[in-house]
Amino acid sequence: MEQLPVFVYGTLRSGQRNHGLIGDRVAQRFPARAAGLGLFGDRIPFALDRPGQQVVGELMVLAEAQYEAAMADLDRLEKYHPDRPGDCLYLRVRRPVDYLAENGEWAETPAWLYLTGQAARGRYDENVPILGGDWVAVQTG
Structure with missing residues (x-):
């Protein structure tokens, strides 16, 4: 598996x-956003392809020595089964993500992120988006 950072949004x-x-396996974290996605859900968030929208989150750079174990834990949590995509709650995909770099400028990098899978149907209402695409703002607002 390609060792990319992980974009998390929920x-x-x-x-x-x-x-x-x-958390204890993250070497670096940056504010980030993923363009072309919309966010839906109440108890848990679901990201779907939506041109013109964006999802707000964090770019997590995992510690190299713990990368494989951390990704395996993430795949389990997200119910991602690469050999059974129809059974996945989320699908792990490689996408470009913008992040606020240490120099204060926005930069783009490829990252893993989890998009909504077929097994998530019925768990969210596409007519009720999370406005602004920021799960944490909705939870704390």
């Missing part, structure tokens, strides 16, 4: 309930 973000799964 319960894996800093301060959210699933962040502890990878």
Whole structure:
């Protein structure tokens, strides 16, 4: 597997309930956004392809020595089965993500992110988006 950073936009973000799964294995984190996606859901967020929209999150650079184990844990949490895509709650995909670099400028990098899979149908309402694409703002607002 290509060792890319991971873009997280929901319960894996800093301060959210699933962040502890990878929190101690993150070497660096940056504010980030993914263009062309919309966010839906209430208890858990689901990202879907939506031109003209964006999802707000964090870019997590995982520690190299713990990368494989962290990705395996993420795949389990997201119910991602590469050999059974129809059974996946989320699909892990490689996408470009913009992040706020240490120099204060926005930059683009490829990253792994989890998009909504077929097994998630019925768990969200596409007519009720998370406005602004920011799960944490909705949870704390």
